[in-house]
Amino acid sequence: MSVKKFVVGCFDDEKTLFPAVKNTRKAGYKIHDVYTPFPIHGLDHAMGLRDTSLHTAGFIYAMTGTTTALTFMSWVFTKDWPLNIGGKPHLPLPAFIPIVFELTVLCAAVGMVLTFCYLCQLAPFVTKDHFHLRATDDLFVMPIEVTDKTNVEEVKAFFQNAGAVEVFEKEAETGWWLGRYDKAKKAFEKEEIVTA
Amino acid sequence: MALKEQFEIPGGLKKWSYALMGVGVLTLILGVVFLHPFSAGHGEGHGAEAYGATKFWMALMHNGIFWLLVVAASFFFISATTLAQAGWPLVFRRVPEAISGGINVLGPIALVILLGYVWISKDHHIYHWKDVEHVKHDEKLLHKSGFLNPMFYTILSVTAVGLWMWFRHSFRKLSLAEDLAQKGERSHYWKSLAIAAAFLVTYGLTVLSTLPWMWLMSIDAHWYSTMYSWYTFASSWVAGISLIMLFVVYLKNQGYLEYVNEEHIHDIGKFMFAFSVFWTYLWFSQFMLIWYSNQPEETAYFVDRLGYGGKGEGIFRGIFLLNLIINFLAPLLILMRRGSKRNYTVVTLMAVIIIFGHWLDFYQMITPGPLKELGKESNSISHFVFSLGVGAGFLGLVIFLTAKHLTKAPLLPKNHPLVKESIIHHT
Numbered sequence: 151m152s153v154k155k156f157v158v159g160c161f162d163d164e165k166t167l168f169p170a171v172k173n174t175r176k177a178g179y180k181i182h183d184v185y186t187p188f189p190i191h192g193l194d195h196a197m198g199l200r201d202t203s204l205h206t207a208g209f210i211y212a213m214t215g216t217t218t219a220l221t222f223m224s225w226v227f228t229k230d231w232p233l234n235i236g237g238k239p240h241l242p243l244p245a246f247i248p249i250v251f252e253l254t255v256l257c258a259a260v261g262m263v264l265t266f267c268y269l270c271q272l273a274p275f276v277t278k279d280h281f282h283l284r285a286t287d288d289l290f291v292m293p294i295e296v297t298d299k300t301n302v303e304e305v306k307a308f309f310q311n312a313g314a315v316e317v318f319e320k321e322a323e324t325g326w327w328l329g330r331y332d333k334a335k336k337a338f339e340k341e342e343i344v345t346a
Numbered sequence: 347m348a349l350k351e352q353f354e355i356p357g358g359l360k361k362w363s364y365a366l367m368g369v370g371v372l373t374l375i376l377g378v379v380f381l382h383p384f385s386a387g388h389g390e391g392h393g394a395e396a397y398g399a400t401k402f403w404m405a406l407m408h409n410g411i412f413w414l415l416v417v418a419a420s421f422f423f424i425s426a427t428t429l430a431q432a433g434w435p436l437v438f439r440r441v442p443e444a445i446s447g448g449i450n451v452l453g454p455i456a457l458v459i460l461l462g463y464v465w466i467s468k469d470h471h472i473y474h475w476k477d478v479e480h481v482k483h484d485e486k487l488l489h490k491s492g493f494l495n496p497m498f499y500t501i502l503s504v505t506a507v508g509l510w511m512w513f514r515h516s517f518r519k520l521s522l523a524e525d526l527a528q529k530g531e532r533s534h535y536w537k538s539l540a541i542a543a544a545f546l547v548t549y550g551l552t553v554l555s556t557l558p559w560m561w562l563m564s565i566d567a568h569w570y571s572t573m574y575s576w577y578t579f580a581s582s583w584v585a586g587i588s589l590i591m592l593f594v595v596y597l598k599n600q601g602y603l604e605y606v607n608e609e610h611i612h613d614i615g616k617f618m619f620a621f622s623v624f625w626t627y628l629w630f631s632q633f634m635l636i637w638y639s640n641q642p643e644e645t646a647y648f649v650d651r652l653g654y655g656g657k658g659e660g661i662f663r664g665i666f667l668l669n670l671i672i673n674f675l676a677p678l679l680i681l682m683r684r685g686s687k688r689n690y691t692v693v694t695l696m697a698v699i700i701i702f703g704h705w706l707d708f709y710q711m712i713t714p715g716p717l718k719e720l721g722k723e724s725n726s727i728s729h730f731v732f733s734l735g736v737g738a739g740f741l742g743l744v745i746f747l748t749a750k751h752l753t754k755a756p757l758l759p760k761n762h763p764l765v766k767e768s769i770i771h772h773t
Contacts, residue, residue: 191772192772201684205684209682236638236640237640238638244630244633244634244637244638245634245638247630247634248634
């Protein structure tokens with residue numbers, strides 16, 4: 151990934167954040183991401199994010215589990231090692247269903263957790279820049295990416311009008327690196343803080 | 347915003363409910379003429395004609411019990427959401443309130459049917475335990491006779507239905523009084539919470555346990571299943587939610603319920619989806635354990651429905667499997683996507699399918715046992731059509747009663763403390 155330049159606006163309330171996000175999109179600025187202390191209903195919609203495909207992935211994992219369980223058990227009990235259990239048929243579908251169900255749930259659950267971690271780049275020792283030490287703690291942080299067409303002063307003024315409690319420029323790494331948050335030094339590097 | 351909050355019955359709805367009730371009444375008259383409901387049954391005629399009374403009462407019991415439980419499920423919905431202090435259903439809560447008003451009519455009708463069969467009809471192919479002579483030689487029924495006897499049956503049924511009517515009446519009174527009270531008045535809210543809690547306990551002791559034993563499971567009195575009451579409840583409950591969905595979508599189409607949007611539809615859709623799966627879970631748990639342990643006295647129930655050794659039991663094998671397809675596979679696959687739960691057409695279609703599916707489920711709970719005794723000559727398809735006709739009458743009655751109750755109150759309980767939460771609801 152690469153180092154990019156951002157203008158970061160920090161808000162202390164959901165009520166000021168929401169209109170700010172909407173107006174930012176209306177003004178045509180490019181929102182990098184919004185960091186919040188808690189999940190906010192409807193924020194994804196306001197940011198214009200598309201619906202996640204995680205559930206489609208979940209369905210595919212579930213179907214994988216179903217077919218694995220069904221094919222394996224039918225193969226074992228009809229071809230590989232047929233056993234007579236209590237006079238039941240060799241292909242006792244009702245008896246298979248609990249196991250099929252469990253493997254379906256297991257595959258869907260584990261697959262979705264791993265996919266979620268991959269999509270969000272969450273893993274032990276994977277570190278990312280969160281733009282502000284208090285981001286996701288008690289501050290709502292919205293970085294706007296500075297492109298060739300962006301007028302930095304204009305964006306700062308925009309943030310201040312929108313009710314930001316803190317506005318600053320920052321160059322940040324957008325990708326992840328190996329490290330530990332409690333030993334991070336990068337977060338404390340040069341920051342130009344303008345208090346509104 | 348000018349709210350269209352007072353419901354007026356459109357002519358079309360009135361016409362449909364009258365037409366459906368007409369079909370029901372016509373079927374009933376034909377039944378009385380051709381099936382001799384008050385004869386002793388095997389005394390007159392031969393073959394299929396001889397068991398007319400059994401067929402007549404079976405169709406009445408099937409529809410009477412099914413529609414009463416579906417309508418009562420609406421009040422269960424209100425009570426459960428009220429007790430959970432859930433805000434989201436408030437913008438359409440007057441709809442289940444109106445549907446549950448049907449208990450006041452369908453309850454007495456069901457009681458008349460059930461008690462009429464137990465006390466007046468001379469037939470005893472549905473409830474063997476009411477045949478005193480037979481019970482004397484039947485060890486199992488003799489053991490159960492402290493519980494399975496007409497007097498206990500009557501007391502339990504009347505008490506249960508009476509209690510539901512009383513709880514529903516008190517709740518509705520509070521809900522209407524709240525509309526006229528000052529804004530910020532909380533006493534109605536807390537009182538309705540108490541009523542909801544008491545009703546849920548009552549419902550748990552009736553529909554979730556004892557009533558299905560008496561009303562339905564005692565048809566196959568030698569057989570028993572500990573899952574049965576939950577299974578019956580799940581069936582009526584998911585059908586009840588679908589009925590709420592149908593009325594909400596209907597009112598929305600007519601331009602009422604302005605505050606209801608996809609978010610609310612989505613949540614009712616989730617209930618339909620989740621409880622279809624819940625029904626299947628109970629259905630399967632009951633079936634699989636009996637199938638696996640393979641005890642003759644337990645499998646008898648499923649042999650009547652599924653057939654044995656490749657020989658189907660009339661139309662019941664088909665109904666049994668169709669049941670699983672339209673009550674489990676269809677809701678599972680069609681309602682799984684978020685988009686389909688928010689699509690008015692899809693949820694309406696699924697609600698109709700689910701209601702019909704669970705009507706069918708009740709049909710196959712009640713009829714195979716008695717019909718089996720009537721032998722091969724008993725044409726079960728003609729009985730199915732008869733039951734369908736009676737069912738149409740009950741459906742018309744439900745539509746008529748709901749529409750009537752909807753006109754009696756504004757569609758938004760505007761003084762309820764959680765109503766704003768419902769309006770801004772986000773799924």
